[in-house]
Amino acid sequence: MIRLLLFTTSAVLVSLAGLGCSSSSSSSPVLTLGVVLPTSGPNAAVGQEAADAARMAVAEWTQRFADQGYNLKINVQDDASDPKQAVAAAYAISGDPTTFGVVAHYNSGCFLPASSRYHEAGLMAISPATTNVEITQKGFAEIARVTPHDGIQGLLTARFVRAHLGPVRVAVIHDRTQYGQGLAEVFRDQGQQLGLKMISFDGIQVGDKDFKALLTKIRSESPDAIYFGGLYDEAGFLVRQMRELGMKNSFITDDGVFGQDFFDVGGEATEGAIVSFPGTPLDKLESAKSFLKSFEQRFSRPVQNYGPYAYDVANILIKSAYEAIKNKQSTDLRAEVVRRARSITHQGALGITRFDSKGDTLNARFSFYQASQGSFQYLQTVGLEESPTSASPAIGDDDDSAATSNKPSDSAAAPAAGG
């Protein structure tokens, strides 16, 4: 029934588009890049930046599409980080027959349910940010992402902790979300195999501010480090209350904490916290320089976090569509975009992006940063194939930036570290 409805709707839309064509000869067929990101809700800031990066990519391609006789448009839908709204937005986006691909979702909890819809519609959906392992396990050709998944983040963080802190006792806390808990579980399991001693595994409630009871209990077990899987608000309150209780352990957490908000909430207590973030720092990648500069020029604000990811995703999708229409190979543009995007080798802001057979990026690296006086200082980048050096974290020797010095000023790498 829904399919039928959709079919009729699209038929009407197509005929409307046709009418538009005949009435004004100047307008050419429209191709739309779909964007579904949280432009409102708790992650609005991240969503807005990613949507703006996608807008920038579209603006850069518009002329080339016009030369081919197409009008490239962008359709930004808000999922508000809410799974229900995400599915509704996925229907809205895929129901538009001119959509050829989607920059899809910031939250794993949104992309998971929505991905079935993209699969049904045969619409290529690439996420700039989701990291839950499950997303690419369904075997949908239409689903991919440019961020390495939590399994890799958890694994690399466990390796990093083992290399720098030794076989320490770790208390693991998570925020019971698909993201936070999934990450914490991988960290716990991988860490155990590497010889870390996991002394506890506790969940907290998102939105709660009082973690003192939990931390008091953890303190009595005297861990060497605390790992937290979750987002910045809870991380900020956790680390602040840890320090208030006089706990001096290392605090290690994830990319959901990476941003200025962590410092706003945690204040002085954030000092020394270690945060992982996907990819190589952008200022160490020649390819990202022009993006960062033009983004700041265009929107007169610096890139904070997921902008480059959304920019690459948009470019992969647009490039695939562009080559498809240029070669006029197929009438089914969506299928053609899926085929081309999955086999693409894209040289973008993140470096060279390629997808494996599941749709996960082969460019799987995580960088580690340490909070220091209100900004994240770059420590080291770890890839899947390499193991972290056990040298002092201050002397990172990642292969990507071997030539770059590690002066503190250099580490403004942390895009979020604007004071």
Added chain:
Amino acid sequence: MAQVRGPAKLAEALLAALLISLLLALSGALLLMQQQQPQAFAQHLVNGLTLGALFALIALGYTMVYGIIELINFAHGEVFMLGSFLGLLALQALFGWGITSVFVAPVLALLVAMCGCAALGVALDAVAYKPLRRKPNWASVLAACGAILGLTIWLLPGRGKLDLGLLDGAEPYVFATRLGGFVILLLMAWTAFQLDAKNPSAPRTTPRVNALLSAIGMSIFLQNLVMLAVGRDTQTFIQITDFSGLPVNPETGLSRSSFPLFGIEVQYIEVVTLVAALLLMVALDILVSKTALGRAMRAIAQDPEAARMLGIPVARIITATFMLGSALAAAAGILYGLRYGGVKFNDGFIIGLKAFIAAVLGGIGNIRGAMLGGFLLGLSETVVVATMEFGWQQLGNWRHGDKVTELWPHAEFHDYKDAIAFLVLVAVLTLRPAGLLGAPEVEKV
């Protein structure tokens, strides 16, 4: 009948036995924990009492309003959240003028927040509840809407990040807008009150569920108002170490926010929270039991019709109740902000819900019950949960010789701290349906 009563009695007895054995096990674990981990135990106690003080302050507002007009004011949690925001705005202005003394600034901010929230309480009643109790007096409703508009103006300059600079609040434009908003809020609330008190409209009865829905509506409205006016991010509160007059740590040269006591670090704000909450509660208790206003409140709670006939200005007393409850919530709000260091538009929801549960636990309508319920809930979330986990672990460690075998895996009780707190509620209400100090419901004929 007898057939039904038999098993019911049996079930009651079983339940009581179960609860008593649970309590015994709990106190055993409590004693053991006190011995084995005295520091952790003391810390849990401090955590629980501070949290409980906040719950108790908010619970008072629920219980007072319920006691007098049998309304569950679900917007009360939002009044608490707004109190926190107003306190933060006031602190920013004070810091802007260089008033940073730890003895002056928080007290002044507390007064501003309490006044603002008292006015908000009046406006809430006039807009959302009074028109359901009496024929609506439109002039009064309009004035109350104006008061809420004043509140919005007060919040507006904080759009985005409130903490862009501490001096923000003292900048002439920002300050003028905020002062204007504050004055509009107070004046309009006062007008709404006066308009209504001068010529009270005729009472009317509406289904009680209407008032409840109205309250939920106001709760959602206020939450969204703050979200749109201020933004969705957590707003950083002024840190306790930003105040001058705090003792300085000789090692670092920075001011300290805590002091050592029996081997644990106690935050100054925890002591302040506890002391301020207790002072306010004692003041309220005296007000209710000793003054004419308190007497009138108690009279209306017993029988509003009889009170009216005896010449008690019922409308005014109800308004005063809203003012008192909201002012206490504002105090809780500012203590909360200083305690946790941040406040967000939806912070009032869960805390408000828990405070409501504290009020029910103590016996809704009973003021001392709300205080007791607040502390009880705070302690169940911390001490009880920790004790249960500790006891579970100790019980599971089977010691034989030098070896310790884990009979069962350690469970993470802290994951379920809310569930356990609510379990306490269920247990208490099963044995005492009217709450701990509540009078049993008398069927009115």
